[in-house]
Amino acid sequence: MPSTTNQTRSKYTEDFLPVKEIANNCILLNTKEKVTGVKIMPKNIFIMGPEMMNSVISNLRVVYNLIDYEFWIISADRPVDISVYMSQLELAYQNETDPVRKKLIMQDMRKGEQFMQNDVVDTEFYLLFKEKNDETIQKRIRNLINNFANAGLATRQVSNEDLRVLLDNFFNAGKTTKFGTVMS
16 A cells, blocks of 8 residues: 655755765764765785785785774775876977977876876775764774785775765766855
């Protein structure tokens, strides 16, 4: 039997999300919980020798087994912006007089253009968790950074910008939202 209760449905996605704001390196939820964590700097283990690769994998198992709370491992693609590098190459090309060096710089510029045309992305990794207590959050962050360091991986606490990028990846297909003034 259909429900006779009229429910107002919002046409805006953000009304369905429990996100209140992003501040102090946390996503603040309507439930007063905070989502935060660490950004794990990538490390290509496939260029290591077999012993070193197995060591890193074994150390990661130890790190994950030490975590006694709910957490999420997230990978997110972020577009690579090499426009500043391309400008520097252009200046170097214009100032260079040696034809051999000019040719090398031009080759780098062509490679850079290929990067830009193919929408190259950098994959970033995050370990996030949810918690209300600020002391517990800081303790977990310190432990994660130390434990990953012991496993040979560099980490840092997520920033507000990291969290915005993650939300943009999930809800806007990786496109950054920028809202301007609406004129009537």
